[in-house]
Amino acid sequence: MRGRASLTAIAIVLLLILLGVAYGLMHADISALPRPGRLETSAMTKARDWLIRRAARTVARPPIDDNADAVSKGKALYGMECDSCHGQDGRHPSPIGHSMYPRVPDLGSPPVERLSSQQLFWVVKNGIRLSGMPGFARINSDKENWELVYFVRSLAQPAKP
Numbered sequence: 387m388r389g390r391a392s393l394t395a396i397a398i399v400l401l402l403i404l405l406g407v408a409y410g411l412m413h414a415d416i417s418a419l420p421r422p423g424r425l426e427t428s429a430m431t432k433a434r435d436w437l438i439r440r441a442a443r444t445v446a447r448p449p450i451d452d453n454a455d456a457v458s459k460g461k462a463l464y465g466m467e468c469d470s471c472h473g474q475d476g477r478h479p480s481p482i483g484h485s486m487y488p489r490v491p492d493l494g495s496p497p498v499e500r501l502s503s504q505q506l507f508w509v510v511k512n513g514i515r516l517s518g519m520p521g522f523a524r525i526n527s528d529k530e531n532w533e534l535v536y537f538v539r540s541l542a543q544p545a546k547p
């Protein structure tokens with residue numbers, strides 16, 4: 387008797403979950419135009435940051451000594467590979483960047499600059515699945531991806547007069 391009651395309870399819970407999923411699918415919006423909601427942004431950002439932290443644990447330290455040289459090489463690469471989305475200066479995303487879902491971030495903003503250099507390198511090399519951020523492993527050498535990281539790092543500094 388007790389067994390049958392728990393089976394009925396499980397069936398009701400499963401039915402409710404199915405109804406919830408069906409309702410969610412019927413009301414889901416696949417358009418990239420709306421601004422991602424606050425709850426979705428917060429949950430997805432936490433998940434993304436956790437996955438990046440975990441993935442970047444094996445990245446070795448940067449092999450670059452000359453910081454200024456790396457920044458200027460990174461800037462040149464940035465102009466060829468990144469500005470179509472992240473905007474010419476990296477701080478003001480292009481119209482395309484503003485139309486992506488999730489939106490393209492300001493690369494000098496605290497949420498990006500908070501990432502360690504190893505984490506930034508991992509993102510540039512591998513990209514971020516389910517966002518528009520491509521992985522550059524097949525396009526750039528590791529050294530070039532580090533140069534891009536150095537350039538991104540330089541963006542947080544106050545603009546020169």
Ligand code: HEC
Binds near residue numbers: 487489491493518
């Ligand atoms: C096709 C558009 C596109 C191009 C080209 C592109 N990005 Fe991105 N990038 C994105 C999007 C979209 C995000 C936001 C991803 C997210 O919020 O999860 C992003 C995020 C980032 C982040 C932040 C990651 C984080 O966890 O906060 C960095 C750093 C970055 N891009 C660097 C670059 C660099 C460097 C290049 C060029 C080598 C580049 N991107 C090229 C679309 C692009």
